[in-house]
Amino acid sequence: MTEPLLQVRDLHTHFFTRAGEVKAVNGVSFSVDRGRVLGLVGESGSGKSVTGYSILGLIDPPGRIVSGSIRFEGRELVGLDPDELRALRGRRIAMVFQDATATLNPVLTVGRQMTLAIRAHERASDRAARDLALDVLKKVGIPDPASRLNTYPHELSGGMRQRVAIAVALLHRPALIVADEPTTALDVSVQAQIIFEMRDLVRSLGTAMIWITHDLATVSSLADDVLVMYAGRMVEAGPTRVTLRAPRHPYTAGLLASVPSRNPKGVDLPQIPGSTPSLLRLPPGCPFQPRCPRATPVCREDPPRVVDSGREALCHHPLPPASQAAA
Amino acid sequence: MSDPHLVIDRVSKRFDPRVTLGDRIAARLGARVELRGVQAVRDVSLAIAPGETLGLVGESGCGKSTLGRMAAGIMAPTSGTVRLEGRPVMSPGGTKLTTRVQTVFQDPFASLNPRMSVGEILAEGPVAHGLTTRENARDYVAGWLDRVGLDRSYVGRFPHQFSGGQRQRIAIARALAMQPDVLVCDEPVASLDVSIQAQIINLFLKLRRELGLTYLFISHDLGVVRHISDRVAIMYLGRIVEIGTADALYADPRHPYTQALLASVPRLMTEDAVGAEFAPIAGEIPSPLAPPPGCPFHTRCPAAGPRCVAEMPDLVPTGAQRVACHLYTGGVELAA
Numbered sequence: 326m327t328e329p330l331l332q333v334r335d336l337h338t339h340f341f342t343r344a345g346e347v348k349a350v351n352g353v354s355f356s357v358d359r360g361r362v363l364g365l366v367g368e369s370g371s372g373k374s375v376t377g378y379s380i381l382g383l384i385d386p387p388g389r390i391v392s393g394s395i396r397f398e399g400r401e402l403v404g405l406d407p408d409e410l411r412a413l414r415g416r417r418i419a420m421v422f423q424d425a426t427a428t429l430n431p432v433l434t435v436g437r438q439m440t441l442a443i444r445a446h447e448r449a450s451d452r453a454a455r456d457l458a459l460d461v462l463k464k465v466g467i468p469d470p471a472s473r474l475n476t477y478p479h480e481l482s483g484g485m486r487q488r489v490a491i492a493v494a495l496l497h498r499p500a501l502i503v504a505d506e507p508t509t510a511l512d513v514s515v516q517a518q519i520i521f522e523m524r525d526l527v528r529s530l531g532t533a534m535i536w537i538t539h540d541l542a543t544v545s546s547l548a549d550d551v552l553v554m555y556a557g558r559m560v561e562a563g564p565t566r567v568t569l570r571a572p573r574h575p576y577t578a579g580l581l582a583s584v585p586s587r588n589p590k591g592v593d594l595p596q597i598p599g600s601t602p603s604l605l606r607l608p609p610g611c612p613f614q615p616r617c618p619r620a621t622p623v624c625r626e627d628p629p630r631v632v633d634s635g636r637e638a639l640c641h642h643p644l645p646p647a648s649q650a651a652a
Numbered sequence: 653m654s655d656p657h658l659v660i661d662r663v664s665k666r667f668d669p670r671v672t673l674g675d676r677i678a679a680r681l682g683a684r685v686e687l688r689g690v691q692a693v694r695d696v697s698l699a700i701a702p703g704e705t706l707g708l709v710g711e712s713g714c715g716k717s718t719l720g721r722m723a724a725g726i727m728a729p730t731s732g733t734v735r736l737e738g739r740p741v742m743s744p745g746g747t748k749l750t751t752r753v754q755t756v757f758q759d760p761f762a763s764l765n766p767r768m769s770v771g772e773i774l775a776e777g778p779v780a781h782g783l784t785t786r787e788n789a790r791d792y793v794a795g796w797l798d799r800v801g802l803d804r805s806y807v808g809r810f811p812h813q814f815s816g817g818q819r820q821r822i823a824i825a826r827a828l829a830m831q832p833d834v835l836v837c838d839e840p841v842a843s844l845d846v847s848i849q850a851q852i853i854n855l856f857l858k859l860r861r862e863l864g865l866t867y868l869f870i871s872h873d874l875g876v877v878r879h880i881s882d883r884v885a886i887m888y889l890g891r892i893v894e895i896g897t898a899d900a901l902y903a904d905p906r907h908p909y910t911q912a913l914l915a916s917v918p919r920l921m922t923e924d925a926v927g928a929e930f931a932p933i934a935g936e937i938p939s940p941l942a943p944p945p946g947c948p949f950h951t952r953c954p955a956a957g958p959r960c961v962a963e964m965p966d967l968v969p970t971g972a973q974r975v976a977c978h979l980y981t982g983g984v985e986l987a988a
């Protein structure tokens with residue numbers, strides 16, 4: 326079997342703050358293949374963005390990748406020369422952020438910044454750059470792309486701005502796109518449009534994508550595989566549909582059970598008690614243990630990795646696998 | 653249906669254009685500066701019965717918050733009135749006239765004064781309005797903390813010492829301490845983490861059972877609104893385009909926008925069947941600065957005809973709900 330496009334193994338990214346060592350990413354492993362979408366799900370502060378930044382080599386002091394391996398296209402990225410990382414970023418791996426204004430330069434027209442982004446990694450005539458820009462703008466569903474080349478980011482709606490940011494990410498036909506909550510700030514209808522288009526796009530281009538979100542519904546309609554994070558740890562991973570149908574980790578199960586549309590109207594929702602722990606004061610063992618309905622004293626020790634037919638859960642008392650759960 | 657309790661009567665809100673420095677300079681230089689106001693809410697009428705929960709759904713900028721603020725008597729309508737049991741909630745001069753409608757906002761941090769303790773935040777309004785005395789304030793506040801599931805020992809703490817979910821509980825306790833009949837909730841769970849959303853939704857359900865509260869519940873989350881609402885109103889560009897019981901509206905949406913909105917939301921799919929799980933609405937919402945003539949949805953509507961461009965449809969009874977669409981007013985073609 327060939328090596329996956331991206332393979333992350335036992336990644337630990339910590340921040341050394343005055344208040345203490347923040348283990349933002351604490352032993353995360355996953356891989357993504359060409360043409361596949363991985364949904365990275367978790368609540369705020371669970372370490373999703375830091376995982377994405379780690380892959381792009383964008384962790385700055387006081388943060389550091391303390392250990393682990395990130396192999397991409399057969400190359401180890403942890404410890405790679407910053408210049409080589411920079412050459413990869415934007416060309417082979419691209420990132421899309423929640424806030425498109427963070428990516429787009431407000432004083433440059435859409436056309437101008439696309440030309441600059443193209444020339445950051447390759448030589449291109451004005452004509453060739455323009456053609457490429459028009460091509461990707463069309464791909465991301467921007468109507469009348471030629472007229473958009475002369476507009477400034479603030480003249481566009483939020484949804485159009487995010488589309489432009491995605492178009493910039495696509496310019497060099499990257500092998501991997503890391504999309505960090507790219508539709509969270511957008512309206513439901515615009516969100517649906519972009520998810521729909523992205524799904525077709527990665528399929529037709531064969532691009533791999535990591536889609537970071539807190540929204541399980543989005544993941545279920547977009548991602549082939551899902552990885553659930555909690556307090557810096559991965560708690561569960563597997564193919565999306567079966568994982569969401571029969572979650573094995575009590576945290577995933579609790580989240581799914583609390584979704585209003587899965588409950589009869591008006592009844593009290595099954596809720597997870599308490600709130601997420603501070604990363605500076607993590608409980609011993611399983612990070613979910615203080616809130617978990619299945620917890621026993623053994624949960625104060627590090628949970629084992631339970632693997633079953635392409636799925637894994639880090640839990641002392643996982644729920645039964647799908648085959649045994651009611652169909 | 654029981655007597656309407658809160659009545660929103662033909663309410664409109666127009667925000668006058670803000671003249672920016674750039675506009676003034678341009679005008680001074682002789683340029684023609686075109687200033688257009690925003691018609692944020694257009695001729696909306698609603699009645700909410702005592703103990704009822706009315707959900708208000710729509711995409712951002714459609715006027716939900718503006719309507720909510722007018723319903724709570726904290727923003728003056730440009731025209732129309734809001735009445736609670738027949739009495740206006742706001743004077744024509746823009747003074748709030750009732751304490752019986754209170755508001756809970758989306759961002760509990762922005763709405764809580766960071767320099768006041770929880771005790772002070774909760775006691776301020778009730779003491780000022782004579783609902784309790786300064787001497788009894790501590791017990792009074794403790795009772796409301798119990799109600800919203802917060803520890804009494806928190807009275808001396810400050811907002812920054814709490815998580816997002818706890819802050820929202822504080823904001824809810826502050827509203828309840830005014831002993832309202834009606835709570836206007838403006839996206840009260842939108843900024844909370846998924847596991848905390850269920851806790852706060854359950855709190856709203858419990859408070860309704862225990863206190864018989866009436867809610868105007870504003871959200872863009874169709875699942876949340878369905879769960880909590882008796883009736884639901886769908887807004888688009890400042891107007892109500894469909895209103896009916898939650899059951900009827902979700903089971904059998906009539907307005908093309910409601911149909912498209914419901915179909916556009918990615919659903920939580922757990923079965924392996926892949927296919928058309930959701931279908932996005934085409935196009936973008938027109939700017940509220942330049943709303944289209946006729947039906948506000950005609951620019952994106954698959955069923956639109958010439959009459960939709962020419963005439964604004966009225967809300968008319970259709971099935972179990974009321975719908976503003978020419979498909980139900982005699983057709984989308986212009987009369988010959």
Ligand SMILES: Nc1ncnc2c1ncn2[C@@H]1O[C@H](COP(=O)(O)OP(=O)(O)O)[C@@H](O)[C@H]1O
Pocket residue numbers: 340342347348349367368369370371372373374375376387388604
């Ligand atoms: N520059 C930083 N300095 C200190 N702590 C940080 C920094 N960046 C992130 N963190 C911490 O890492 C944790 C994970 O953050 P993040 O990956 O952004 O979470 P998510 O994207 O899941 O919401 C958070 O607790 C955050 O406080």
Ligand SMILES: Nc1ncnc2c1ncn2[C@@H]1O[C@H](COP(=O)(O)OP(=O)(O)O)[C@@H](O)[C@H]1O
Pocket residue numbers: 667690691692710711712713714715716717718719940
């Ligand atoms: N104070 C204000 N001044 C000027 N325009 C406003 C003001 N508040 C809201 N608007 C405008 O009114 C419209 C409706 O806004 P809002 O009621 O906040 O919508 P929603 O809550 O549905 O997102 C928007 O176009 C918004 O820009």
Ligand code: SF4
Pocket residue numbers: 907908909947948949950951953954955956957960965976977978979984
């Ligand atoms: S009135 Fe016309 S444009 Fe508006 S929703 Fe109905 S059919 Fe569509």
Ligand SMILES: [Mg+2]
Pocket residue numbers: 373374375505
């Ligand atoms: Mg993040």
Ligand SMILES: [Mg+2]
Pocket residue numbers: 716717718838
């Ligand atoms: Mg609003």
